[in-house]
Amino acid sequence: xxxxxxISDTHFGDNGAILRYEGRPFKNGPEMDGTLxxxxxxxxxxxxxxxxxxxxxxxxxxxALKALISGLNGRKILVMGNHDRNFTVREWMETGFEEVxxxxxxxxxxxxxxxxxxxxxxxxxxxxxFGHVHGNPMYRDKSSHSFCACVERIGYTPxxxxxxxxxxxxxxxxxxxxx
Numbered sequence: 001x002x003x004x005x006x007i008s009d010t011h012f013g014d015n016g017a018i019l020r021y022e023g024r025p026f027k028n029g030p031e032m033d034g035t036l037x038x039x040x041x042x043x044x045x046x047x048x049x050x051x052x053x054x055x056x057x058x059x060x061x062x063x064a065l066k067a068l069i070s071g072l073n074g075r076k077i078l079v080m081g082n083h084d085r086n087f088t089v090r091e092w093m094e095t096g097f098e099e100v101x102x103x104x105x106x107x108x109x110x111x112x113x114x115x116x117x118x119x120x121x122x123x124x125x126x127x128x129x130f131g132h133v134h135g136n137p138m139y140r141d142k143s144s145h146s147f148c149a150c151v152e153r154i155g156y157t158p159x160x161x162x163x164x165x166x167x168x169x170x171x172x173x174x175x176x177x178x179x
Contacts, residue, residue: 002045002047002048002049003045003048003049003160003161003162004048004049004050004051004107004160004161004162005043005044005048005049005050005051005074005158005159005160005161006050006051006053006113006129006147006149006154006158006159006161006164007040007050007051007052007053007149007151007154007157007158007159008052008053008054008055008081008115008130008131008132008148008149008150008151009053009054009055009081009131009132009134009150009151009152010036010052010055010056010057010151011032011055011056011057011058011083012033012036012056012057012058012060012065012068013029013033013057013058013059013060013064013065013068014029014032014057014058014059015028015029015059016028016029017058018032018058019032021134022134022135022152023135023152024152033068035156036151036156037068037071037072039155039156039157039158040072040073040074040157040158041071041072041073042157043157043158044072044073044074044158045073045074046073046074047074047075048073048074048075049074049075049076049077050072050073050074050075050076050077050158051077051078051079051105051107051113051129051161052076052077052078052079052097053079053081053113053114053115053129053130053131053132053149054078054079054080054081054082054083054084054115054131054132055081055082055083055084055115055131055132056069056078056081056083056084057083058083062087062091062094062095065095066094066095066096069095069096069097070096072096075098076096076097076098077097077098077099077100077101077105078092078097078099078100078101079101079104079105079113079114079115080092080100080101080102080115081115081116081131081132082115082116082132089101089102104118106126107161110125110126110127111126111127111128111129111165112126112127112128112129113129113130114128114129114130115130115131115132116130116131116132117130117132117133117139117146117148118130120143120145120146121145122144122145122175124145126145127144127145127146127147127168128145128146128147129146129147129149129164130146130147130148130149131148131149131150132150133148133150134150134152135150135152135153141153142164142167142168142171143168143171143175144168144169144171144172144175145168146168147164147167147168149164
């Protein structure tokens with residue numbers, strides 16, 4: 001049986017800027033890429049679906065990106081981020097994504113998948129799974145209506161959608177208990 005996973009802000013191919021800006025625990029870009037790829041392929045099976053919530057790569061040409069994407073397990077779906085605008089939707093599909101969206105996607109009628117966080121509160125009729133903010137402490141890792149899927153917050157490994165839903169439900173119970 002296949003599972004659904006989420007991940008954001010891998011920034012494959014970055015030669016060090018993301019390491020400095022976000023304090024990623026790698027010596028260099030190739031070590032980061034190797035760890036991200038190994039974690040991905042250890043976690044995701046061939047038949048699984050992975051929603052990448054944007055900022056896939058940095059400064060990689062299309063052929064190098066195609067080789068990298070083809071080496072990642074699962075059926076890959078991209079919700080484009082601000083650093084993904086260097087390729088068109090068609091070009092991203094040519095690199096190996098089965099579906100590519102330039103706008104948020106709704107999953108299961110409740111979960112808005114986006115690159116940048118969307119406005120949500122406890123009265124919102126939906127939840128938001130997002131990336132973009134990396135380790136910025138102004139954004140919570142999770143709440144009853146949100147979950148940050150940036151690699152810095154999920155152990156540099158795709159996270160199961162079921163786990164995200166469970167975490168958000170747990171937060172909802174905690175928030176209800178506080179009122």
